[in-house]
Structure formats: C-alpha cells, structure tokens
Amino acid sequence: MPASILGEGGHLSEAAVTRDTATRLSCPSCGSAFVAQVLGDNGGISYVCTACGHSWS
Ligand SMILES: [Zn+2]
Secondary structure (H helix, E strand, O other), X not given: OHHHHHHHHXXXXXXXXXXXXXXXXXXXXXXXXXXXXXXXXXXXXXXXXXXXXXXXX
C-alpha cells in the first residue's frame, strides 16, 4: 500500500519537527507549544502556531 506508507512517513516527519521546536517556543496567542518555524521572504524567520494558526516573527 504505497499511499498509506507515504502518508504515515509524512505524519511522523511532521511530528518530529513540531517536537523539536516545541521545546523552545510557545504561541503568544493561545500558549500552545505546537509552533513551526517558517522562512520569510527576506531570509528572516517567522513562527506559525499549528494549533490556532496565529503567526508572528
Ligand atoms: Zn496558538
């Protein structure tokens, strides 16, 4: 079942990234630790809360 294997791999990878950033950041809006780092247009780093969707930099 190639589809299920790809789906599970993507999910595990995403979870690993979330856990790595969660130790350092928390959302200023809802307080969740599920925060992802996102590269901005000019090389800066922004943060996006995966729980409530709030983004900041
Ligand atoms: Zn949030």
